Amino acid sequence: MNAAAPPDDTLIRIRGLTTVLNGKKVFDALDLDIPRGKVTAIMGPSGTGKTTLLKHITGQMHGDAGQILVDGQNVPELSREALYALREKIGYLFQNSALLTDFDVFENVAFPLRQHTKLPEVLIRNLVLTKLQAVGLRGAAGLMPSELSGGMARRVALARAIVFDPMLILYDEPFVGLDPIALNQVLKLIRTLNETLGITSVLVAHELDAIKQVADHIFLIANGKVVAQGDPRTIADDGSPWTRQFFGGEADGPVPFQYPAGDYAEALGFPRRGA
């Protein structure tokens, strides 16, 4: 753990986060530090609470114990107003884009501006078109969300997430369901945004190859804890059974393939051996 790192280098500092959902321990005293200005990937087997972790960072969910410091503020203790003020500085890209179906592309991107600023119409127009140009969809400004493909919708959502020039963008499964061309476009966008604007990015994803191209740092989460972390090129070599199974894609290992169940032979009605 790089707990000793100076606070300026750490944008999100999670300490001792413990969350119990439906009797299952999702996080068990989780410690995590996300560096400022870098692209950080959070990986892990399905169902380990990666999206839940993002929801904790944005204050949509609260853990049972622990601290989540975002830019020095402890999220679980923030008042509504302070939380909303913090959220204005965070962009969030949903897995399914979550565009507002009532509005066209332009209005979707303009939505945060209209809600939080009283900018003149000309300025809003320029800002929105700039962001749409950045994701390559300036020509689609007049389309409705229902007319967009999945990749286009995700790029519009990205334009909306960055319209306020946030300090942090959280990507929830940004690569799911994209064809190789769209995937590369999104990868390039994430990289460009990080390099040109210095935006801290946190990615939650499964796609190892894609993440290797874009991430500076990877956390591997399993059983409610960070089980491995490091550079994308070296993390697979740390020798722990978790990384071997996860990055090697093996069925056997610490992560069981079978959901907990009773005895197989008994379930099929065969007499138990030795009985």
Next chain:
Amino acid sequence: MSQRKSYAVGTGLFIVLGFAALAYLATQTSSVANRQQGASYTVDAQFENIGQLKERAPVKIAGVRVGQVQAIALEPGKSVADVKLAIDKRYADIPADSVATIFTSGLLGDQYVGIEYGHSKDHVADGGKLALTRSSEPLEEMLGKFFGAGGAADNIGGSYMVTARFSNVGSLSAGSPVKMAGVPIGQVLSVQAEPAKLDALVTLAIDNRYNQIPDDSAAAVFTSGLIGSQYVAIQPGGSPDMLKNGDEMILTQSAMQLEDLIGKFLVNGSGSSDGKQGANPPTSPAGKH
């Protein structure tokens, strides 16, 4: 943005339409249409009995609405109701000796104040008084007068019991009056079904003062008025022996249903007119309404 504007215009139109509908309901279909007819002046009238008269009931002259009842109060210290009438300024020439009467619209309608013009040269002024009034006549009294029925006998202390059987008692019940020549002489003590004989056994309690009733008298179930309650009427017979406690009256006449009565009436009416003046067209309106 033009989209937004069209929502705003459409919504505005919708709101205007809604309020126009409300204004239409309130002013065109309700009593406001009658009430707000300009300035009015107030006239007092005192009645001994106002019956069912209510505030805002109409005031009419020759059937035309000229105002409404503004307030009803009991005159202090007197058993007299003081009714304030708000009359439209347009009808300012009501003679001072006019008569205010409480009428009922139809048999079952609401009550209203009718003003019949007098002959005086003087007119009633604002705050003035109509001295001549005629009170509300309760329907019961009117019917009572008309049919000669009074209240039930009040003392059942000394009375004797007789029974009578009816094949149909209508809506007769315990407590209904027993009358002879229209005068209450007792009351019904009980009404019991006699399944064995397919009829109703009615026990009558008759005041001891009326112990001179011949034992061949007939008992009949009658109805006071068109829609009144039912009572037992005793029609004296000619026997020298008198009814005693525990006797049974042999001659009875059961309750006549209103439908039967009207049916008989209509049949008789049309029958006789047909018989006497055959020229009547068959589409005579006798039974139309």
Next chain:
Amino acid sequence: MNARIERDNIVTQALGQIGNCGVFLLQILAAIPRSLRYGRETVRQLWFVGAMSLIIIMTCGLFVGMVLELQLYHVLSMFGSTSMSGTVVAIATYRELGPVVTALLFAGRAGTAITAEIGLMRATDQISAMELMAVDPLAYVAAPRFLAGLVAMPLLCCVFCALAVFGGHLVGVSWLGIDNGTFWSNMTATVDVWQDIVSGVVWKSLAFGAVVALIAVFQGYTAPPTSEGVAYATTRTVVASSIAILALDFVLTAFLM
């Protein structure tokens, strides 16, 4: 979790729903001051909820008035008082049929639309997206729809009643030959503006509007974010609204009249 819900009996579930609904009402009321800055959104919802329901409300109002008049004419002709039929149409509509039928239609037309829309917004993460864009969905989504329902219902009810009287006039005067003057003078002599129009049309429909809008928004807001959950919530909006409208109608009638 599902197993527990199944084990709860229907009474406990209903009471729980009512309790949650009450809490939700408080949340919406608390969000109304914050929603004032989204006035445009309220206007837009008023358009969808109110103006778009006008056609069905007007058609039904017209036919309810016509059929009432027709029925009353035949019954009242037995007593020779057909000229009172218009009055009865007006009073029956103002006091009961107008608010109740409008509210039932409103629940079917606008309530289901609100539930389905909010449910889908939740299922497609639009509600979460708003929260993350620092826009309070209670103030931006729930409160404007609630307010729109509250404002739209009395207006729709007035239109319904006006059309019902017009329909009654059409059948009574134009077709059945009741005298035009008697039709109106009986009506104006009997209908009371406070007793019938204000406490009937206005108060009742305001109360029904609040109840239907609350139930619709609540069901949408708490619908499980699946297609099945949204479909079920939409059905529940109609069922719960209908029961609530008729029960509340009884209570209001007992208190107001």
